[in-house]
Amino acid sequence: MDTTKDPATKVTTETYFRHFDNRMPPHFPAMKDWQESLWHLLAGLCIGLGVWYLHWRWTSSLNPDAMAFSVLIVGAETLAFLGLVLFFFDIWKEGDTPRKEPPATRQDAGLEGDGPIHIDVFLTTCDESAALLEASIQALKTLRVPRNMQLHTYLLDDGNRAEIAQLAQSHGVEYLTRKNNIGFKAGNLRNALFKTNGDFVVILDADTRVLPTMLENTLGYFRDPKVAWVQTPHWFYDVPGETKGSKLKDPFMANPNVFFDVIQRRRNRDHASFCCGAGSIHRREAIFHDALRQLGKDMDAYQKFLPETKDRAKASLRATPAQPFRFHVSEDIFTSILMHSDPQSGWKSVYHPQAEARMLSPWSVEAWTSQRLKYAGGTFDIMLNANPLWRKGMPLKTKLHYAATFWSYLSILWLSVLLMAPVLSLFTGVAPVNAYSLDFFLHLLPPLIMAEVATMVGCKGYNTTAGRLVTIGCLPLQWKALWLVLRGRKPRFPPTPKVPGLAGAAKRLIPNFIVLAIMAAAAVFGIIATLLELPGYTPSKTIVNIFWCSWNAFAVWMVVRLYWWSPEAELQAVRAT
Structure with a gap:
């Protein structure tokens, strides 16, 4: 159990967040x-x-x-x-992508070969508590897995902590770590991608508590073989003022509904919603296609991860500086920009408008200001050093969406x-x-x-x-x-x-x-x-x-x-x- 306390308040993390566990996300109508x-x-x-x-x-x-x-x-x-x-x-017009049933075969999902579809779940952490991670792992056990699919769960610990390895073992979750923190979260994901083989990858933060319907409601979008990733909304179950008894309504003004249910949802009409990290599902082929493009190589060189060649191909690619997710403070939006500006691949993004997970809001001045500083710094860095508005391959409408940001x-x-x-x-x-x-x-x-x-x-x-x-x-x-x-x-x-x-x-x-x-x-x-x-x-x-x-x-x-x-x-x- 978590006994970490903040000296200013003497409130334990476990005691505090437990009082908001019963809150569930609403339906977001069109x-x-x-x-x-x-x-x-x-x-x-x-x-x-x-x-x-x-x-x-x-x-x-x-x-x-x-x-x-x-x-x-x-x-x-x-x-x-x-x-x-x-x-x-x-935000001119909504354009939700019609939801379909999860693919029943590999061919339905645009995948080669026979057998089940493999789903990897990456639960990322660096210094979060065992109690916080345990709640997220328990939520993962409730996931309903569609037929002809196999789920593999991995705990990606960038803190290389013995107690977290023990937590993973006690819950039957595979534990992955590395010797350094190069690239931080993006580097952590890179390390896991080279050690796993799933056809699709679900990315979760340490505090992401998935709902049982997540896979059922999102994997159907991948029936379109050009869908590279699906992003789901971030929904905070602990926002102050949303719970009976709260005296101060949302002091950190952290409610994300305007961004997710309005901005991200309406960008979807032009397939311009960008990845926001946690709560996203990715096609592995698209991730590595982009990584290879960095090196000027064609996807055929990687042979689409066919079973007989994928281990050798991955070992070769791992030795290169390829970054499946860019080593950047805003690795999610940066990677989205690069995929959205690749007309040859034709990769598309889909925004799923309903929350499929519950998350924690930044509940301290340090957390809130750190997050704002990271968002601003990452955006300014991309704008000044890798501005998508000057990329030839990006459609004009998509450029205008990024220009608004x-x-x-x-x-x-x-x-x-x-x-x-x-x-x-x-x-x-x-x-x-x-x-x-x-x-x-x-x-x-x-x-x-x-x-x-x-x-x-x-x-x-x-x-x-x-x-x-x-x-x-x-x-x-x-x-x-x-x-x-x-x-x-x-x-x-x-x-x-x-x-x-x-x-x-x-x-x-x-x-x-x-x-x-x-x-x-x-x-x-x-x-x-x-x-x-x-x-x-x-x-x-x-x-x-x-x-x-x-x-x-x-x-x-x-x-x-x-x-x-x-x-x-x-x-x-x-x-x-």
Whole structure:
């Protein structure tokens, strides 16, 4: 049993997560035709109003006494609007792939030879506890295996720990490890791929607790021999606020439904949903086809892993620098990009819209900020050093989907300008518009309101405000990630901690505290300057900028408040019910 404790809370991991074990994922229905039509209408109105507003801003609202400041702000607004248009394209229409029954024969799955179809399950770990892994292994025992298939389960321990080897043995699971940690998770997977022979590979993280239906509901997609991988949603069964007794709803704003049930699901219409690691199922042939392509070799050289040659061929390939999954902090999206840009192979991805596993959310400031830093660093590194937009083989629609992802991360450039604009106005008395008049608000409010309504309908009513708050609150983290990549420092690969607590909270949140202090100082200065009737300060200008500054401060505060959140208090609230 796990006895690891976080010193800040004295809550054991086992005790904490056990209280959420009964939560099961909901069904995620498809958008109805009338909902989609309404969404398209509202999105069109939003874009039209946005163009109308920006035309007015560029032609009639610039402040001639502060032209540089004015152009900077309206330029940031224009770039933000372009991001909205890309986002609307990204989520424009659902296109679920029809689900089929699992293949009954190898030929049904596009495989050669006779006999059963072999499924390898890779449960990856590095430093997670035995208790956490045991829960995931127990869930694997409930998997229903379709007929004419054989399941092989492997525990991939990159920590090379004796207690984990013993855990695997006690549950009849094969234990795989290696002497080094080169490539981290991607290297761990590479090591396992060269030691196993399954036709399909299921990838799970240490905390992934599969549902019994996972194989039954996903393997049918592989009846199409060109399907390289199937991605299932990540669903967190422990999100605070989702359990009776919780006092603070989702403090880490970790609910992933907007990303998985909206963004990933709708990218599937163009086969552009990317792999997210855990909860994905891969065709081994596609994995190694891509690995061989790195070396300029043809798949025929590998002879498609036929039984009489696969051991010799694998030994030969293992001696090369081939990386079936790229050694990268974002190995999943990086590998997806390379497969999506290979027109000769014709590999396709499928997104399965229903959750087939339960996972743990990042429940500590250290875990949450580490995850955000990894996501941002990995995306910036790909964007600057392996940008798929310049790849000739990738279809235009797929490029636009990836462009939406990159644009959302690049938004730190213009969001930072918009974040600090009211601060500058309050300290200097300079405004980015010629006047905060009725005409200004008549142009500003309609597109803002329509954007909120359109996004709410387009995202099925999910809470999209949380995502915007996270984006603003994490600007310091994203700047750090961009700075590291620009300096040539590769993003790190450490796994996301799975222990609840506040270790390292103060250090991680210092930039946000500083930003809040600057905003508070700007508001106080603006009020005093207005009362003293200093040049450039008027009550209307000060009120507008304080309101704007307060909204931005609220977004920053939503991250800062994590400093006072306690998993022990959360657990006590749940116990009380």
